[in-house]
Amino acid sequence: MAHASDPQAATSAAAAPDGPLTTADGKPLAWSLARSQARARRRAFFLVLPLLAFILITFVVPIGQMLQRSFYNDGFSANMPEISQWFAENPRGTEPNDAAWTALANDLLASAEERSIGVVGTRINYDVPGTRSLFTSTGRKVRRGIEPPYREALLEMDEDWADPQLWGAMRDASRPVTSNFYLAAVDRTRAEDGSIEQVEPRQRIYVMLFMRTFWLSALITFLTFALGFPIAHLLATLPMRKSNLLMILVLLPFWTSLLVRTTSWMVLLQQQGVINDILVWMGVIGGSQRLQMIYNQAGTIIAMTHILLPFMILPLYSVMRTINPSYVRAARSLGATSWTAFRRIYFPQTLPGLGAGALLVFILAVGYYITPALVGGASGQLISNLIAQHMTDTLNWSMAAALAALLLGSVLILYWLYDRLVGVDNLKLG
């Protein structure tokens, strides 16, 4: 320990006032101190090392590995080497010649024999929908035999092989490293001449979904602020005994399972549910005009506001607790109205808590999956739901990875901001 060497340093300094300071065993003090500090650093680091290694192996590396798929996909290039070679040798815009058709036929035959033709077709299917079956059916036919001239033979099997869009997609897929998935994730595509253009208006879904995710998250953050601020203020100003009791009403939802709370909202909001029943009973709406409050954006907003509200209240509360009430009293005594005192004295002091809560709620909301999937319907889906859909339904894993990379990037920027403004070690739970 650095402190332990201090007394020794003092004695040796007294013994030899002119030379460099040494410890009792004659080593230079600065060296000795540096060594003991290095040892303390190592000790602290070794305590953290097992967990750091665990997180790196089970969390950081898997995510990195998954993100690699967003720009690396060798489904086509690894299984179709000859035609990939031809694409590499001939610039974009070259009409496929005999050599190209021969290479294609050879690759199709080899790939069909290897039973990898499905993978190849799937890769091209990402860029030109509907082409997977073209590959698998042609694969079956070439295994029965194919004779030169290959162009005519393949076109006879299926005339779609002449489609220039298909050849463009094959050229794009002939190199394993591609930016196409990122282009697709921002609703862009590569035209036949290689330039980048927007996809058709009715296929532009990703940018819209990102915008919706950010817009809904901002709205939910604002709603949690509007609902959480008065609650946090009340809890912070009440005497401890009362506020501890009321705090349970905030902590109970916080500790209750996410699925339980989502289920509750499904029960409450359905058309035959409790809220609609009450509204009908009160005569606010007729029995036939029951409100559609769930399986749409409204469902997502209501349920997520409820679920994320404690994440706003808790940081706000812990900051408000520390605000000295005499500042507001001083302002009042100097003639400020209660509104002015709140606006100019109290509110600015709550800003650290507000920033912490708002950033946390926004970060969590942007990545939400379960609740929108259950109560969001079609219009309440967020970007997470589309990633899940690409993972489990369309099996376009590279696309899922590209969307995940964009989402992760924005979350990490916000997290960095959170760390700068609030500090991750100030994160408190309950």
Add this chain to the structure above:
Amino acid sequence: MAVPSYATRLERVWHYTYLVLCGLIFFFLIAPIVVIIPLSFNTEPYFTFTEKMLSFDPEGYSMRWYDSLLTFGMSAPDGPRDASWWADSWANAKWVKAAKNSIIIGVFSTLLATSLGTLAALGLSRPEMPFRRAIMAILISPMIVPLIITATGMFFFYSNPCELLGLIGLPTDCGRLAGTYLGVILAHATLGIPFVIITVTATLVGFDQSLNRAAASLGANPRTTFFRVTMPLILPGVISGALFAFVTSFDEVVAVLFIAGPEQQTIPRQMWNGIREQISPAILAVATLLVLFSIALLTTVELLRRRSERIRGLTPQ
């Protein structure tokens, strides 16, 4: 908080409006959780209050949905309720199996997360710790990174955990972790770790390091110092961190959806299936039981927090 004596009439009106508003917000927080409790005793398979329930007719209420938790998935649910019926339920009923799985996975992932997390928190709280901020940010990140991204990454990693060894020329095929208990336990431990770190470092902030030095100066070795001095003092924080980790695992569904096999169905996974496919009020019975469970946990954590504050010499509340 009372209205100050110098308040104007308008301020008084505002003050009471404010109290009413707060009451409504508290109602918004708590009502959705409370409302499912009576509904879970509904005799009819509806998700709303029937007329019989509203008139407090005993016929409107029953335990049938709780009973169905024991029978759903059994091979002979209608038989006489003797020993073999209970054995059948224990072995086959889907909710019972899910509960067993949730507890096994929860306990082991909690043990892993708490031991590793406490050790790391001890290191992180030392003033000499290098790269403290960056390492802390990495260790907390499983809580911040969207679950779907974590689950997707884990899906590929756990299907073939040795793929990376290929980079250094080692064999790349060593079986799957996906679809095994170990895989789910590791995944849940990863997700629970931030909560342990946050809770234990928060406890260590108030920890007086001179106590350790005193023990060392009296001749205790680091091991003894840790188990006789440090551990008893930070134990409340460690336990509440463990409870957080357990709840995280107990409530986790996204990672389970991606990496668990049919053998590792947990309660949330079973609820997810129930909500998406054959929605029955049995879900409400499960939800009610989970609410009671969270009340018990919340009480424990609150008691621990107060105990920890008392030990550290803060004002008792």
